[in-house]
Amino acid sequence: SGKSVLANFVSESTEGICSYSPTQGVRILEYEKPNLNANKGAGCRFELWDCSGDQKFETCWPALMKDSHGVIIIFNPELPSHLKEIEMWYSCFVQQQPLLDSQCLLVAHHKPGSAGDTESLSL
Incomplete structure (x- = not known):
């Protein structure tokens, strides 16, 4: 469903950007956003x-769920x-x-590029 692609986008990571490899268990991405508006201009990790x-x-x-925010x-x-899976x-x-x-x-x-694509987009 593209979870890793979206995780890479959010964290600005380029890891595995050109190839598909299913995530085995969990992959932890650590990143920092300096000058975050919601945090009074301070950075946030x-x-x-x-x-x-x-x-x-x-x-x-x-x-994986322990202490999640x-x-x-x-x-x-x-x-x-x-x-059905999203309900689970x-x-x-x-x-x-909590x-x-x-x-x-x-x-x-x-x-x-997944099944169901009927048109090709060019950039």
């Missing part, structure tokens, strides 16, 4: 945990299986944690 969507890593989820759930709206992710990562809905962002993302 972030850890973005890019978690695999593969349920074979479900035993790792409690460790927010959750971004990314899904492909063209895949019917993702609609929301239940595990938001409802079972997180408010305001700390959760749901992103529908169509990964360019």
Whole structure:
């Protein structure tokens, strides 16, 4: 669904930008945003945990959820299986944690080049 692509974009990382390799467990991206407006102009350091969507890593989820401050759930709206999966992710990562809905962002993302692309865009 493009989770790593969006994680790279948010963190301004170029890691693995040209090749696809499914995330194994979790990939932690650390980055800093200087002069953040929401923080009175002070900088802020972030850890973005890019978690695999593969349920074979479900035993790792409690460790991934510990002390989280927010959750971004990314899904492909063209895949019917993702609609059921987002309910499971929301239940595990938001409802079972002390997180408010305001700390959760749901992103529908169509990964360019995936099935369903009918036109080619040139830049």
